[in-house]
Amino acid sequence: MSVTRDAVLTALNGITDPVTNGPLPASGAVKALTVDDGAVRFVLEIAPSRAADYAPVQAEAERLVGALDGVTKVSVVMTAHSTPAAPPDLKPQRAAPAGPQPIPGIARIIAVASGKGGVGKSTVAANLACALSAAGRRVGLLDADVYGPSQPRMLGVSGRPASPDGKTILPLRNFGVTMMSIGLMTNEDQAVVWRGPMLMGALQQMMNQVQWGTLDVLIVDLPPGTGDVQMTLAQKARVDGAIIVSTPQDVALLDARKGIDMFQQLHVPIIGMIENMSTHICSNCGHEEHVFGHGGVAREAEKLGVPLLAEIPLHLSIRMAADGGAPIVVTDPDSAQAAGFRSVARHLIDADLA
Numbered sequence: 001m002s003v004t005r006d007a008v009l010t011a012l013n014g015i016t017d018p019v020t021n022g023p024l025p026a027s028g029a030v031k032a033l034t035v036d037d038g039a040v041r042f043v044l045e046i047a048p049s050r051a052a053d054y055a056p057v058q059a060e061a062e063r064l065v066g067a068l069d070g071v072t073k074v075s076v077v078m079t080a081h082s083t084p085a086a087p088p089d090l091k092p093q094r095a096a097p098a099g100p101q102p103i104p105g106i107a108r109i110i111a112v113a114s115g116k117g118g119v120g121k122s123t124v125a126a127n128l129a130c131a132l133s134a135a136g137r138r139v140g141l142l143d144a145d146v147y148g149p150s151q152p153r154m155l156g157v158s159g160r161p162a163s164p165d166g167k168t169i170l171p172l173r174n175f176g177v178t179m180m181s182i183g184l185m186t187n188e189d190q191a192v193v194w195r196g197p198m199l200m201g202a203l204q205q206m207m208n209q210v211q212w213g214t215l216d217v218l219i220v221d222l223p224p225g226t227g228d229v230q231m232t233l234a235q236k237a238r239v240d241g242a243i244i245v246s247t248p249q250d251v252a253l254l255d256a257r258k259g260i261d262m263f264q265q266l267h268v269p270i271i272g273m274i275e276n277m278s279t280h281i282c283s284n285c286g287h288e289e290h291v292f293g294h295g296g297v298a299r300e301a302e303k304l305g306v307p308l309l310a311e312i313p314l315h316l317s318i319r320m321a322a323d324g325g326a327p328i329v330v331t332d333p334d335s336a337q338a339a340g341f342r343s344v345a346r347h348l349i350d351a352d353l354a
Helices: 005-012 048-066 121-134 196-208 228-236 250-265 296-304 316-323 336-350
Strands: 030-036 039-046 073-080 109-113 139-143 172-174 177-181 217-221 241-246 270-275 308-311
Touching: 005 030, 005 048, 039 048, 048 073, 073 196, 109 121, 109 228, 109 250, 121 139, 121 177, 121 217, 121 241, 121 316, 121 336, 196 228, 228 250, 241 250, 241 296, 250 270, 250 296, 270 296, 270 336, 296 308, 308 336
Parallel strands: 039 073, 109 217, 109 241, 139 177, 139 217, 241 270, 270 308
Antiparallel strands: 030 039, 172 177
16 A cells, blocks of 8 residues: 555644744645655754654654555655745844854865866765775765765665654764765765755755764765855865865866865865866777866966865776775775875875865
8 A cells, every 4th residue: 555645644633833833834834745655754844943853753753654554654754944025115134143163073164166067076085085094094074965965875875864863863874984975865876956054054964963963074975066065065164175176177176276266265264276187098909088187176276376186097996996885995996097086185284185
């Protein structure tokens, strides 16, 4: 017997909304409800100040819906809605911004960013996290690429994170890296259809409600571009620096410059740049070919006065390792393909950034 959307809503009617004191669905807090082959997912969109009040609601919703015949999986994500704008004839007094704050237990936060997609940013983030862990650092990896979360696949992690008290989330771990991703809450082929306020709420939950423990460094894999997630991270958390990933291609560099300018406006230091897919060496004849051009990232880094941290080759083994769930620095740490990632990790350690 397959569960229906109406059956889910009927079950949720048995839960009292802590704000309206009426049935939970009638309050409007239940958003994006989907029922797909026994998997039920929805969002509780609430005011940020009421998160503690809704934690028992979240747990009860998971329990009641999970007890329905035909339900195989329940995912309830709690996020914050935007504050309504003040009436146009009023001039609200704005509180002085608190400014970026450190996350308890985390010594350093490093963002890995790119101006456009497809340049290998997530591959760099995963390999860098594993390289730092292999060097003895306590490392966390936050997959903040909400629309395209790939770290669960790259780190070979699956399963839904637990929340024993309904407030804190227990992250998953592999290769010595503590990892959290919205991809752990959804199916691999399920799109995350969220507006800006929901993205920002989810990011703040993953930063502040995940039990990261004590970390030397948290690597944040950002989505490409210059959007809400990047701004929220820089405005809410004290980011120690950003690493910009780009291919040598002119089009990629155009977007990379915009990403660099964004971080400069947000007062986040640029640690350096990484040229990914820098060169390709034919495995049959040994011929070296610069598929996307050569030297563009080095010239850009020189203009900015920041280091070129590494030139990562375009190589089949890097792609296969990532798709297989174990980064190249784990599967073949002494290879030439892993050398660039290990070099960046050593630079961060020597600079007291990890």
